Amino acid sequence: MAPATRDDVARLAGVSSSTVSYALSGRRTISDATRRRVEAAMAELNYTPNAFARGLAGSRGGILALHYPYGRRGVTSSEFEYVAAATDRARERGYHLLLWSTPIDDVEGLESLVSEGLVDGVVLMELTPDDDRVAVLTEARVPFTNIGRPDDVAGLSFVDADYDALGRIAVEHLVGLGHERAFFLSQSVRSHERGSGPLARAARSLAEAGCSAGLKIEVHHAAVSVTGGRAAFDALTASPAHPTAVIAFNETALAGFVQAAAFAGCSIPRDVSVVALSIGDLAADMTSPPLTTVSPPGAELAVAAVDHLVDRLEGRSTDAPHLLVAPQLVVRGSSAPAPVDGRRAGGRGAAPAAARR
Amino acid sequence: MAPATRDDVARLAGVSSSTVSYALSGRRTISDATRRRVEAAMAELNYTPNAFARGLAGSRGGILALHYPYGRRGVTSSEFEYVAAATDRARERGYHLLLWSTPIDDVEGLESLVSEGLVDGVVLMELTPDDDRVAVLTEARVPFTNIGRPDDVAGLSFVDADYDALGRIAVEHLVGLGHERAFFLSQSVRSHERGSGPLARAARSLAEAGCSAGLKIEVHHAAVSVTGGRAAFDALTASPAHPTAVIAFNETALAGFVQAAAFAGCSIPRDVSVVALSIGDLAADMTSPPLTTVSPPGAELAVAAVDHLVDRLEGRSTDAPHLLVAPQLVVRGSSAPAPVDGRRAGGRGAAPAAARR
């Protein structure tokens, strides 16, 4: 049988159909007796309002889009965290979540999505410094929040990881362990230098924090590949500065780096400490030893972004739309006090990290 | 200004509004001249049909739901692969993808989603042997496909990884390398024994293939935790059978296992070979050496599921709805010929896996 409509409920309850609507939305006062009859009728008919009709007639459709641009970097281990958290939060707030995933430069796709009128608002992920999506959404007058931020944030609502704290936290951790020379496993020069991207900001904060805390940092631009990471290890070994610690913001290369270190008999953390930035828990646990990480709290960011958006859609947001969330330092086994004997990192023939457990 | 409607287009083109609809859907023949005028008008007004109105009036809303139950296991590295691939494929086929993620036992959530009439069909992920969602969707008469399968697949359309091949492929790989005794790093006894879940099927196929190929397999039930994996390593070391290979179907425990092996100076693959089942590429690359894996092709499965569903929705599917996809063996560095000298795996004091590169 066809699903029950609002008219069915009204008939059963002996009221007009608009009364059923108002009972549902609570937008006008209703006597207790009427409300009870309506509720009983809805329960009996197992009534669920039709989403399309609600969307067409009302101003609120109850659907949010999460735009996840791909092609920027590969699928990393923590991305699902954002998506899952956003989905859950949207649901808790009474919204559905449409996952929208196009190449970041396919602005037309986004444009046609919003012009369909299907979604009440959009959460944008992985903003680039000069992200075109911002203009599209602004022009279409679709409310949106950003996870991440473009260079120009005037009038924009965003939540982002505090990438300045990122660098500082990593530096402080290493300096606290007595390290004086570090090696920054970065990405391509281009991403590194782009104005306000996560990498650029992390790199800058690293440089600043290193400067004031007395940690000398050598920057190495590695390809985002396992091979790139192996080459990075060679570069570390060859470095005249003899760094005793590695700070990595290149998940894939880090995998290659760790492999190369193990092959070469270079022990982590005895010979070199490793602090990984923006790495998921699972990936961190797969290495031996597990990696000390400083990562943005993905779930928290996603929840905050959805909350911001929904607050705005429901007209109850007045507070500052900019939120910077501090990254979390999780100390696992890959960071340790700097070697005291000044033995050079990456040296061959070192014994394995057996012993204590 | 408000977005253009079908009436605006009709007026501009000098035709009736139904003609615009038909021009769009192609459900009746239209003269070339008319079609051109309509198209020009649409282009000029930058017209996009309203999704809610289309959904309300027509039978097709153009939205698919992907139900991702959480709480079953944690976020593993390859889950995003399924979600991303499904999203892309849906879009390619002209549908939106609603991500729906509830605890697997929250059948009511699913029920109310479909009774809203928002979605044309549903893709279910991670089916359990006696999955309640199947009954709910069947009763609601909502078309759906499954990634994975329950025990009773009568009348059901599903795509699934061939978990029988999974075990066989792993066994053949190891036997080909001369191994005779393996250790199966499994999960809790309960999941292991449940009728037709992936683990149960993989375990069964492992047992069968091992039997006929002459590989003796010792089963170890580890907790799904890093600690569980460390304990598993101890169990391997203590095993009187002295297994020379590990087959793991427990991603989190495997992380602990690999860590424990490294700590103990047990070299992979010289002392023990490791073959990981259902592990993502990134996680596989994070270990040293990178892991040889046999994993279901997540993207392929997701694409097939979406295709099945859409074919059915569009009435163009008549072929068999059951699809079993072979897992992929990727040989990385963790598997090697069995030790010839019969040296016991897990022995302490072994030298690190330095040397060749």
Add this chain to the structure above:
DNA sequence: CTGAAAGCGCTTACAG
């Protein structure tokens, strides 16, 4: 080949 019109199931002023 094309038009006029009913209807999808809601929301929300407008009356009372």
Add this chain to the structure above:
DNA sequence: CTGAAAGCGCTTACAG
């Protein structure tokens, strides 16, 4: 506190 009715922007028989 409640009802009758217009309208949201489409799709699709029904006529011609």
